Amino acid sequence: MSGSSQEVESSAADRARGSGSEAQPIGTPVSSGGSARAGPSREILCPVCSSDGCTLLYPDTLGPDVPRLDYDFGADHGRTYRIMKCGRCTHRFAIPTRRDLWKEYEGVEDPAYMARTEERAATFRKLVKRIHRFCPGGRLLDVGCATGDFLDSAQAFFDVEGVELSKWSSQIATERGFRVHRSRLPAVSKDSAYDVITLWGVIGLFEHPHEEAAAMARLVKPGGLVCVWTGDMASLPARILGRKYWYVMGQYLQLYTATSLCRMFEMHGFERAWMGTYPFTSSLRLLTNSLGRYPVVGGVTKALVHRTFLSRVFITLLLPGEMFAIFRKKG
């Protein structure tokens, strides 16, 4: 990534086409320090459809801090950059943000993530079965593979590889025997190599979503799949909870709706193959931990569940707004 000291005025159309430009979106302040945030922007364009009809949804509550990037959920996770809403494609997005936030992931160590291995495996087995219905086998690339739990489940049907920035996570995945690219997705150079690319809770983290989607279009074979899990800002929970919706976290720079998610992939030559609900499977013990950012509810449920037989009960939640989408590359 470049470290330009000027505010960049790249063509909105270039970005919409996924030109691979390293430029910041128009209106994103670019500091000479390369990481600090700067003052108000001149113009703000939607990072999905490039519309200039964006309005303030939530003010900045993060200040100059780096957002929480781990899974040890607490009230701090709800502190965000300023969130804007696009009036055309309904996308929500954080702006301005810390430049090159992705570099912060390289140093992330997250022991709390390890506590959820069993739950993730139960969820991932369901995901793999669903994907297998659309693609019987071949090469699969999991973006943000963390410690390799999905790769472990997916290798039942696929030859698997991962992409992971965290040194700590990628080392664990490598020690488990998986091939891991420790880079951003656009740096992976195997054109048309993959039958399936998966992103579980990752697509909202990207600073430049079109750049990443263009990389997916390049890496996946014609007829291949991109499978995505993320939240839906137009869903009932999002509308009821507002900025307390669990996807409104500092680390999520892109907050999709089904409309904006589909629009972005269609712009890169994909079509929607299937849209459903993510089969989030968890023990009640970890479910109550996830409620940690809601102090009252989290405290009460924790008291009820922990230290009782309930902590070992597993349930699958099909929550409205937990989008699980499969896109197929045309051609």
Ligand SMILES: [Zn+2]
């Ligand atoms: Zn838009």
